[in-house]
Amino acid sequence: MPVTFELNGRSTTVDVSPETPLLWVLRDTLNLTGTKYGCGIAACGACTVHIDGEAARSCVYPISSVSAKRVTTIEGLSMDRSHPVQEAWIEAQAPQCGYCQSGQIMTAVAFLKKTPSPTPQQVDAAMSDNICRCGTAQRIRKAVLHASELMQAQGGAR
Amino acid sequence: MSTTIERPKTQPLFKTDDLSRRGLLKSASTAGTALLIGFNFSTAATAQTSENDKPAEKPKAPVSPFESWVRIDETGQVTLLSGRSEMGQGISTALPMVLAEELGVDWRGIKVAQAPNDARLFGNQGTGGSGSVAESFTPLRQAGAAARLMLVSAAARRWSVDPSACSVKNGVVSAGGRSATYADLVADAAKLPVPDLKKVPLKKPEDFEIIGKESIQRKDIPSKTDGSARFGIDVRLPGMVYAMVERCPTFGGRVASFDATKAKAIPGVIDVFEIPAIEDIHSWGGVAVVANSTYTAMQARKALKIEWNSGPHAAESSESIRKEFRRLVDSPMKVVVNQGDAEAAISSAPQEYKVEADYELPFQAHATMEPMNCTVHVRKDGVEVWAPAQGPELTQGTVAQVCGVPVDKVKVNTTLMGGGFGRRYQADFGVEAAQIAKRIPHPVQLVWSREDDMTHDFYRPASYHRLSGAVDSQGNILAWKHKSTSTPISEWWDKAGTPESSELGLSFQNPYMTKNYRLEYLPTASGVPRAWWRSVEASSIGFVMESYIDELAHAAGADPYEFRLRQLGRARKVPHGVEKNEAPVDTDRMRGVLELAAQKAGWGSALPQGRARGIACHYSFHSYTANVAEVSVEKGQVRVHRIVTAVDIGVPVHPDGIRAQVESAIVYGLTAAMKSQITIKNGAAVEANFNRFTTLRMDETPEMEVHIVPSILPPTGIGEPALPVVAPAVFNAVFALTGKRVRRLPVMATDLA
Known part of the structure; x- marks a missing residue:
């Protein structure tokens, strides 16, 4: 059954079995590989995307539930790495292997939208369900706080 | 089926078929005249210059296990061919920094390219033992210093001045008001004899301008903030299909029998078959499912009915x-x-x-964020592999054996790795992908689930x-x-x-x-x-x-x-x-x-x-x-x-x-x-x-x-x-x-x- 949704600002229709997780639709059907497979059970956060502006774990989100919704993936965050969170990530030299970072960034963007001026403890709480085996948490913490400053300077959340 | 595998940390593992070194030089040199400095990480450094239309000089040693090459082309583009892989440890930044220090160029302009997987020319390409920078440091400096010396000599000759009167900054040689870029000088420099790399004077550490510098931003990071960095699991090829393997949960267990009727009935499933264990590399074998998407392969795998021989270790705890x-x-x-x-x-x-x-x-467990995976395309003319592998030449050799082709018919593209930590030294995931791909007329991406990865580490x-x-x-x-x-x-x-x-x-x-x-x-x-x-x-x-x-x-x-x-x-x-x-x-x-x-x-x-x-x-x-x-x-x-x-x-x-x-x-x-x-x-x-x-x-x-x-x-x-x-x-x-x-x-x- 075809499912139509908005993906990174464009109307998209796919025809796959309805229980197929959004993650695999993005990766295999649409070849948008920036969203990563890490665990398949919503335990690691590597697959995090935004659905109607909220962070969601695409590995357990059936495509049938995405119908008529707005999906943003890492590829849709900005055209040119100009999102303050991306800038802050580069500034902090946060990624190492980089595999989990799409999910980290998408989690951070959704969090900062709701909490534009977080405390370090709020950052920790918001980011703690995203796993990074390279151990980049300290730099991510710094990057999220810095992104918040950049966003304030640019006149609020995007 | 049996393969003989030595410990990956020691030596190149497989004898390569005779491969023309000259061929490599020619293929590395795409246009015009280039200066090539080859060097050997493990033993004595050697060097070569070559013009693309002339045969390369014979190396001093009959078989030189070159591991990396420095190439400067007529546009001044410096390329560092490296056998080491980027898995987040930052070598795509650190290695060009070292080369640039002695060569006298902007490190950011150096292109790092994957070296061909040829053990004879590039030696052991294994990335591990915390050795990538340590083992490259001196050879890279020697290569950079030798190239700089040759480029300066070319300028000095052109201007009839003493080389000591020349200075170098950012790829430009200057003396007495005259200056020339490396691009200008490459053709002349390539005709000069290569100095003995071991005797090339190197900078004193106190004169380092790039090595040890703070605030150097890693080259690979921007692409890791917008989803554009491609890992092994992100390889997408025309006509590519996806595979998963059900392995015996018990270590050392084997397939006794299986029933794929239900799995094969799932739309999108292409094939289901058994792949044998390969003992020497501890590849487990199992039942492979090939489908038109990863998710379909996962679902079909769940529908398999398999009887296992749980093997000799089933009582272990x-x-x-x-x-x-x-x-x-x-x-x-x-x-x-x-x-x-x-x-x-x-x-x-x-x-x-x-x-x-x-x-x-x-x-x-290593638990790299990117689970094991490998993509293999078996074609009539050879085998191409896309592997997030710390040991690409091990992958090359084992895939060649599985596919029954000479090693030089297997091309391994080392991809970015979503973590390594030692796990990606092994050849098991590459071998499984090859076992499947040789039966499928399309590129096949084998993906391990997280559970596969953690329970078969x-x-x-x-x-x-x-x-x-x-x-x-x-x-x-x-x-x-x-x-x-x-x-x-x-x-x-x-x-x-x-x-x-x-x-x-x-x-x-x-x-x-x-x-x-x-x-x-x-x-x-x-x-x-x-x-x-x-x-x-x-x-x-x-x-x-x-x-x-x-x-x-x-x-x-x-x-x-x-x-x-x-x-x-x-x-x-x-x-x-x-x-x-x-x-x-x-x-x-x-x-x-x-x-x-x-x-x-x-x-x-x-x-x-x-x-x-x-x-x-x-x-x-x-x-x-x-x-x-x-x-x-x-x-x-x-x-x-x-x-x-x-x-x-x-x-x-x-x-x-x-x-x-x-x-x-x-x-x-x-x-x-x-x-x-x-x-x-x-x-x-x-x-x-x-x-x-x-x-x-x-x-x-x-x-x-x-x-x-x-x-x-x-x-x-x-x-x-x-x-x-x-x-x-x-x-x-x-x-x-x-x-x-x-x-x-x-x-x-x-x-x-």
């Missing part, structure tokens, strides 16, 4: 292994090192000066250690005896070596002074697969030695930091107790990191109520590291607030990269110390996903501070050596706070309740 560990340490063991008479010294010591303690460490060995010893009335170490057993790596990958060779690390060359030192070992048989895990045996031995020295310090009534300094003693070089060719441990450098860490952490200064510090130091991969950890314990839960690390790794090439690697090793080590383990039940791994194999969360991540000892010694590795000092520093702090010793990892809340 963590408890059965532990029982065997304890039986062995209770028995006489093989004496590995014996200096003085530790047993007599211990038995003569007063009871209050004696310390006896058993330490235990579990199996650990090659784990860090489990081990058990009984330490006994004593201090004397002056508070010095009277005797130190270490009885150790483990499920050794060597039994799986290096049967020619002694079982203990892969297991005992720094205990072969204990840097702490004692006249009576005895080291014993026996292997414990196990069917659980194991191999190299970040910092390998040092991850266990560091915990054991640095916990025990702490216990001795307390027995001596001494401050643990002061005690270590005193027992390291005067500057000494401590030889390896067995391998005479191993580098000695320099106790002066160990002292240096201890002092720096202690000073920066404020060792001895007051802390808030409920907090304490612990210290540890270690030597591995020729690097020296020390940690001071600051902890509190609430309701049995250890909280690590701060870790201050000092490292001495020779010349620091890319300081921020070094700090990142240390932070990474600390978090990886804290996970293993406080969170994760693989337990075995019925011959299989119990923890299969991140819900049970838990890792350190951001809210548990301490503040980390990394200090680098200034040095002009050749650089050594840093991907791994900061890990072994994590657990002992933390639990030495826990002891200082609570009086309770954690001797079995990972710590459980009940240990401290």
